[in-house]
Amino acid sequence: DAGITQSPRHKVTETGTPVTLRCHQTENHRYMYWYRQDPGHGLRLIHYSYGVKDTDKGEVSDGYSVSRSKTEDFLLTLESATSSQTSVYFCAIRTRGRGGTDTQYFGPGTRLTVL
Amino acid sequence: AQSVTQLDSHVSVSEGTPVLLRCNYSSSYSPSLFWYVQHPNKGLQLLLKYTSAATLVKGINGFEAEFKKSETSFHLTKPSAHMSDAAEYFCVADGPYNQGGKLIFGQGTELSVKP
Numbered sequence: 001d002a003g004i005t006q007s008p009r010h011k012v013t014e015t016g017t018p019v020t021l022r023c024h025q026t027e028n029h030r031y032m033y034w035y036r037q038d039p040g041h042g043l044r045l046i047h048y049s050y051g052v053k054d055t056d057k058g059e060v061s062d063g064y065s066v067s068r069s070k071t072e073d074f075l076l077t078l079e080s081a082t083s084s085q086t087s088v089y090f091c092a093i094r095t096r097g098r099g100g101t102d103t104q105y106f107g108p109g110t111r112l113t114v115l
Numbered sequence: 116a117q118s119v120t121q122l123d124s125h126v127s128v129s130e131g132t133p134v135l136l137r138c139n140y141s142s143s144y145s146p147s148l149f150w151y152v153q154h155p156n157k158g159l160q161l162l163l164k165y166t167s168a169a170t171l172v173k174g175i176n177g178f179e180a181e182f183k184k185s186e187t188s189f190h191l192t193k194p195s196a197h198m199s200d201a202a203e204y205f206c207v208a209d210g211p212y213n214q215g216g217k218l219i220f221g222q223g224t225e226l227s228v229k230p
Contacts, residue, residue: 031216042205042220043159056215090158094216101147101166102209102216106159 003027004107006091012113019078021110023091031094032074033104034058034066036087043090049074081114088112117142119208121221129229134178134193136224138206141187146208148189149218150180154202162204165189176200201228
């Protein structure tokens with residue numbers, strides 16, 4: 001499982017409240033990612049990080065922010081949750097294989113419901 | 116632009132019969148290609164990956180995939196389906212290296228296995 005944990009695993013919150021999801025890895029990988037999964041859309045990249053304090057936007061970053069103050073933790077914050085952010089959120093890390101082949105491994109996911 | 120198309124949103128087979136999940140890709144470069152499986156309420160698990168070392172790739176649980184550059188395809192097969200294979204399967208390509216390792220997901224194929 002590449003040593004990835006996500007917390008919380010389930011959360012129900014109300015519209016307008018801030019929410020922070022945590023991704024924790026134990027293997028010191030440089031790259032970490034946040035995706036959301038919705039029916040009919042597969043997985044879409046929200047933000048990613050390529051090192052401590054180094055982050056960049058993905059394709060669906062509006063309404064989300066991230067922070068990475070330590071190598072092992074990558075936080076995703078919904079500044080003011082909306083019902084459209086109801087989704088399953090996955091964190092991933094990227095490993096470097098032989099010959100430069102990179103592979104992403106995913107965490108167990110967080111199911112977020114915004115009422 | 117790069118894209119991944121899974122040709123069937125749903126495939127149903129009987130236990131013990133072959134499985135074929137179809138995937139085509141479009142890319143201006145030679146991508147690495149992956150198949151991931153997602154069982155209900157679980158995270159994504161890597162089945163196999165193609166990295167240009169060999170066109171026929173063997174993965175876990177008896178699955179394999181063949182990369183055909185002339186057809187831009189990377190179809191997933193298994194000789195004999197098992198009930199535990201029922202899940203959603205994603206064909207994935209890696210994006211350009213200068214985009215932080217972004218992955219490009221197909222829409223997913225749901226595999227049902229009948230007894």
